[in-house]
Every structure is written in structure tokens, then in C-alpha cells.
Amino acid sequence: MGYFEMAKTAIKTVMSKPATLMYPARPGKMTILSRGHVVIDVSRCISCGMCMKKCPAEALCVDKEAKTWTIDRLRCVVCNSCIEVCPVHCLTMEGHYSSAVLTHSGLETFTITYVKPERPKKSEPGEPAEA
Amino acid sequence: MSKKIVVPFGPQHPVLPEPIHLDLVLEDETVVDVVPSIGYIHRGLETLVAKREFTEYVYIAERTCGICSFIHGMTYCQGVEQIMDLEVPARAHYLRTIWSEYSRLHSHLLWLGLFADAMGFENLFMNSWRLREFVLDVLEETTGGRVIQGSCKVGGVRRDISNEKLSAMAADLKGFETELVDLSEVFLHDDSLKSRLVGVGTLSRTDAYDLGAAGPAARGSGVAIDLRKTGYAAYRELRFEPATESAGDCYARCAVRIRELFSSIDLIRQAVEKIPEGEIEVKVKGTPDGEYFSRSEQPRGELVHYLKGNGTKHLVRSRIRTPTLTNVPPLVKMLQGCELADVPVIVLSIDPCIGCMER
Numbered sequence: 001m002g003y004f005e006m007a008k009t010a011i012k013t014v015m016s017k018p019a020t021l022m023y024p025a026r027p028g029k030m031t032i033l034s035r036g037h038v039v040i041d042v043s044r045c046i047s048c049g050m051c052m053k054k055c056p057a058e059a060l061c062v063d064k065e066a067k068t069w070t071i072d073r074l075r076c077v078v079c080n081s082c083i084e085v086c087p088v089h090c091l092t093m094e095g096h097y098s099s100a101v102l103t104h105s106g107l108e109t110f111t112i113t114y115v116k117p118e119r120p121k122k123s124e125p126g127e128p129a130e131a
Numbered sequence: 132m133s134k135k136i137v138v139p140f141g142p143q144h145p146v147l148p149e150p151i152h153l154d155l156v157l158e159d160e161t162v163v164d165v166v167p168s169i170g171y172i173h174r175g176l177e178t179l180v181a182k183r184e185f186t187e188y189v190y191i192a193e194r195t196c197g198i199c200s201f202i203h204g205m206t207y208c209q210g211v212e213q214i215m216d217l218e219v220p221a222r223a224h225y226l227r228t229i230w231s232e233y234s235r236l237h238s239h240l241l242w243l244g245l246f247a248d249a250m251g252f253e254n255l256f257m258n259s260w261r262l263r264e265f266v267l268d269v270l271e272e273t274t275g276g277r278v279i280q281g282s283c284k285v286g287g288v289r290r291d292i293s294n295e296k297l298s299a300m301a302a303d304l305k306g307f308e309t310e311l312v313d314l315s316e317v318f319l320h321d322d323s324l325k326s327r328l329v330g331v332g333t334l335s336r337t338d339a340y341d342l343g344a345a346g347p348a349a350r351g352s353g354v355a356i357d358l359r360k361t362g363y364a365a366y367r368e369l370r371f372e373p374a375t376e377s378a379g380d381c382y383a384r385c386a387v388r389i390r391e392l393f394s395s396i397d398l399i400r401q402a403v404e405k406i407p408e409g410e411i412e413v414k415v416k417g418t419p420d421g422e423y424f425s426r427s428e429q430p431r432g433e434l435v436h437y438l439k440g441n442g443t444k445h446l447v448r449s450r451i452r453t454p455t456l457t458n459v460p461p462l463v464k465m466l467q468g469c470e471l472a473d474v475p476v477i478v479l480s481i482d483p484c485i486g487c488m489e490r
Contacts, residue, residue, distance in 0.1 A: 034276035
């Protein structure tokens with residue numbers, strides 16, 4: 001009797017559909033909370049550097065002078081802490097994993113396009129008032 | 132009297148997911164002595180405690196192990212909370228318990244699969260891991276990560292689970308349990324498995340106690356040590372008995388783990404029933420000053436995090452002692468006198484997690 005314990009499961013498995021997904025043909029499972037990779041909205045980033053300070057893997061670098069936001073995809077541990085601390089919510093988590101890095105260092109640099117809106121009262125003489 | 136020869140086992144061996152090296156001293160086919168050596172994947176995670184803020188070190192503590200990551204994070208948080216006298220909300224305690232038990236389910240199912248694989252039972256291996264996928268899906272839905280959950284923080288948890296989701300989780304466990312019963316029948320009653328496990332790698336109760344066996348290795352020999360009985364997190368409000376077997380062989384250790392799977396399901400159900408409403412975290416003010424030994428029950432046994440702070444935002448010292456380290460001396464005892472062909476099964480029966488042992 002003890003030799004046929006597996007038979008029930010084996011027959012059931014043969015009769016049923018495969019348990020695995022044919023991955024590239026069918027998309028992988030993803031949930032709302034899934035942590036894939038960090039995405040930045042460069043038009044809203046105020047270069048405060050909070051994400052850089054709170055990154056436990058030291059994968060982020062915010063350069064205020066050069067107006068760039070750099071992420072090292074190979075260092076990033078996708079922990080979600082930069083997204084939690086971002087005061088303007090310009091960082092979001094994408095459910096899909098990031099694609100393979102193309103550079104040796106894994107660095108991805110984004111140029112921040114955010115322009116600080118001018119205050120109406122305190123206009124500076126050198127710049128033309130747009131808004 | 133035949134000549135003694137030494138056969139190296141590992142660090143690279145088909146049965147070992149991680150590197151540990153054993154020098155097996157053989158007389159014919161019988162193992163007479165074993166010399167273990169470790170140190171292949173030391174990463175220096177404990178040193179990082181002085182370089183990261185104590186709130187950020189949770190992420191590193193979690194990454195000590197890839198299987199029981201949640202419990203590592205939780206034990207670290209517990210330690211810091213005790214040093215700082217933080218009162219964690221009851222809901223956070225319950226959520227931690229639920230996630231811990233799901234981690235235990237997935238760890239034990241992973242182990243059952245590897246164990247079946249070590250004996251060449253491929254079909255059973257695949258089926259164990261297919262069931263494990265259900266647990267990983269639940270973890271991903273509730274925390275965002277399959278293996279590294281990242282949902283524990285100093286002072287509570289980072290994510291809540293809605294009450295509807297909790298009830299759905301408890302309801303889904305029913306189908307899972309039915310499949311688990313089928314799986315455990317094979318592990319416990321199949322003759323080919325029994326012939327590989329019964330009476331192999333026996334560890335007596337006295338040896339288990341004296342050599343400091345932890346977790347299922349100890350409980351398989353009849354030592355009823357289960358840290359969950361000390362009542363950390365929400366365990367003090369839940370009913371359960373540590374699973375013990377008296378035989379002390381590989382079969383007993385396998386049976387203990389299978390019984391723990393069912394007790395984990397029961398604990399999750401109880402926790403879902405009893406979970407109170409309320410906050411999930413408290414605000415952390417100040418810095419830790421003092422020291423604490425934080426203990427918890429990992430799937431593999433007792434886990435200890437020793438933490439020491441000096442009033443700055445960096446802790447001074449973190450020391451992690453994982454159950455695999457204490458299970459190495461009992462492993463040496465188990466291997467003495469066994470056949471060479473049984474070595475892979477016996478080594479796996481303590482569920483070695485080398486990555487977490489060497490940190």
C-alpha cells in the first residue's frame with residue numbers, strides 16, 4: 001500500500017493543466033503591492049535629497065547642481081523607502097522588474113526638469129516673469 | 132580493520148543549496164568521524180550596523196536570510212523596541228505573527244521539496260514547490276515581496292492587511308490544507324521514503340539537549356523547545372503545542388516539520404479570528420541606548436539577535452546567532468556511524484541555511 005501514496009497526486013497532476021506559466025508568452029503574476037523597480041517623475045522632483053539620505057543600499061545620488069537623479073539599478077534593493085519619504089511623491093514603484101542594465105556600472109541618470117515656480121511678490125530682476 | 136580514508140563533501144555538492152564543507156572520515160562505507168568547516172559566504176552584515184541608522188538596518192537584518200527574512204527583520208525590530216521601551220500596537224503584533232507563520236509555511240515546504248530532491252523523488256519535490264507557490268503569492272499580495280517582504284519596521288509594521296483580505300486568506304487556506312494533507316501522506320507513509328529515513332541519522336534526546344540542537348532537530352529528538360511558547364508578538368494569545376517526536380531520526384524530523392505546517396495553518400486562522408482593530412505602528416522618538424537579547428523561533432529553530440546601542444542613531448553592535456550554527460555539532464553526532472550514501476539526507480534533515488549562519 002505504501003508504494004502507491006504518490007499515485008493519487010501524480011494522476012491528478014497528469015490530468016490537470018500545467019502549474020507553471022509560459023512566461024514570455026503570458027505575462028507574469030503581479031499584484032498592486034508588487035515591488036519591481038523605482039520610477040521617477042523628473043518634472044516634479046525638487047532635488048531635496050531625502051531619498052538619497054534614506055536609501056539603505058546607497059543606490060541613489062541626487063545632484064542639486066547638475067540637476068540629475070541617478071539610480072544604481074544593481075545596488076537598489078527595491079525596499080520602497082525612497083518612495084515613502086519623498087515629500088512631493090514624484091517617486092513611484094512599478095510592478096514589473098527593471099530590464100537588464102545596459103552599462104557596466106548599472107547607473108541610470110535622469111535630468112530633473114522641475115522648475116521652481118516663481119513667487120509673485122518677490123520677483124528677481126534678472127529673470128523674465130513667465131507665470 | 133580497514134584503512135581510514137577522508138572523503139570531502141561540499142562546499143559544492145548537488146544536494147547542497149549553499150556551501151558547507153564536511154570532511155568525512157570513512158571506514159569502508161561507514162562514516163566514523165566528520166570535520167565540518169564553514170566560512171565560504173561570510174558577508175559581514177553585522178558590521179554594517181555601525182554604518183546605517185538603526186531604523187534602516189531592518190532592511191539589512193531582513194537580508195540575512197533569503198528564506199526566513201521576515202522573522203529576521205521582526206527579531207531585530209523586537210530588540211530595538213525593547214531597548215527603546217516602545218509599546219507596539221496589538222494589530223501590528225498580530226500581523227507580524229501572521230506573516231511569520233506564512234514564512235514558516237513557505238520555508239518548510241521549500242525544505243520538504245529539497246529533502247525529496249535529495250532522495251531523488253523529483254515528482255514530490257515539484258509538488259512541494261507548487262504548493263509553496265500559493266504561500267509566496269499570499270506574501271506578495273500582502274507585502275509586495277515574495278521572499279524579502281520588507282513589511283516590518285521599528286515600532287510596528289509598514290503595511291496593513293484589510294479585514295476582508297484577512298478573511299479571504301483564511302478561507303483560501305482550506306484548499307491549501309487539503310492539498311497539504313495529500314502531500315504529507317506521501318512523506319509520512321510512502322515505503323520508499325520510509326526506507327531512506329527511518330532509523331537514519333539518529334540523535335538521542337540527551338545528545339540533542341547537550342549539543343544544543345535547535346528547532347525541529349531538537350523537537351524530533353523529543354526536546355520540546357519552541358521559542359513561540361515564550362509569547363513574543365501575538366503568540367501569547369494563541370493556542371498551540373510544539374510538535375515533538377521521540378525517535379530522533381530523519382523521519383522524526385520530517386514528521387515534526389509536517390506537523391508544524393498544520394499548526395502554522397491553525398495559528399494563522401486563530402490570529403485572523405482574534406486580530407484587533409487599531410493602529411499598526413507607533414512613532415519612534417529618540418535613539419536606542421542599552422542592550423537586548425531578542426529571541427524568536429525561526430522555521431529552523433531559535434534565532435538570537437543581540438543588539439547594543441549607545442544613544443546615537445547607529446547601534447554599536449549586532450550579533451546574530453542562527454539555528455543552523457547550533458545544529459552543526461548535533462549534525463556531526465548524527466553523521467557518526469551512518470552510511471556514506473545517507474550523508475546527503477542527514478545533512479539536509481537539519482535544514483542547513485548557510486547564508487544565514489555566516490551572515
